[in-house]
Amino acid sequence: MDAAKKLAVIGCGTMGKAIVGGLLRAGTFGPDHIVATTRRTGEAHNLQDDFGISATTDNLAACRAADVVVLTLKPQRLTKIVSDPQIASACAGKLVVSVAAGVSIPQLATYLPKADLIRAMPNTPCLIRAGMTVLARGEGVADTQVELAEAIFRAVGDVLELEEKHMDAVTGLNGSGPAFVYVVVEALADGGVMMGLPRDVALRLAARVCEGAARMVLDTGFHPAALKDQVTTPAGCTIAGLLTMEDGRIRSVLARTIQEATRVAGGLGDEPGKS
Helix, strand or coil: CCCCCCEEEEEHHHHHHHHHHHHHCCCCHHHHHEEEEEECCHHHHCCCHHHHCEEEEHHHHHHHHHHEEEEEECHHHHHHHHHCHHHHHHHHHCEEECCHHHHHHHHHHCCCCCCCCEECCCCHHHHEEEEEEEEEEECCHHHHHHHHHHHHHHCEEEEEEECCHHHHHHHHHHCCHHHHHHHHHHHHHHHHHHCCCHHHHHHHHHHHHHHHHHHHHHHCCCCCCHHHHHHHHCCCCCHHHHHHHHHHHHHHHHHHHHHHHHHHHHCCCCCCCCC
16 A cells, blocks of 8 residues: 555544544554544544544545545535535545445435545444445446555455445445344343343353354354254254244344345435435
8 A cells, every 4th residue: 555645534423533543553544644524623633632643624625635535424414515516626536435324326426526436334343443344336446446445444344345236235234233233132131131140241141142153154154054053952942042033033023124224224315305
């Protein structure tokens, strides 16, 4: 990576801070090569103090000074900022990565027609560098630009690239998914408490069970059904519990959860009054 490249993180809130912190720890960008923007001067000062980077409330100046622009903004806020023709001019010929859920590359291109566009969907575990980010490139984006975007998000977790047609489903599963897993962890812990475990113990066990099971899927490459069968013995407690889950239609409920989240994600980028 060109060490001289400068990065602008526009709208540096929770996700923006996670990205900045990850990049600094990884050495992907140095503090002298990152500028972040916020809506308030006090927040900009906090960013400067916390990370040693440049921070400002001037989005236009940040875009002009950068070679790569990452838009860590909610959809409505993003539309308001990129609709400024001066922002479009400042981003022309530059790589622009947007994490705004539901805002498609064609929508972005109407505001930033001369920028090289990548859409990204990270998730909140990026805050502890255990995140997952999916990228979709716009027309004409070079492999080297995708590699740069991958390097940015690899500083906070795993990364893969898909076609943009999958991004609403990615938002429903990857973006919203942690919240659904938290419900599972909470429910498992509640079951442990019901059977006499102290709350803190039950919660720790439930969280570690989910963490370890997920790691088994990733590290072994085995299908979850095969791993499930390794735990299940004839007439044992595991099969009894699994049948109880099936009685509650757990598979259908979780699958429909992703379906509904995907449906809503597809409308997040709509302008008010058009959805």
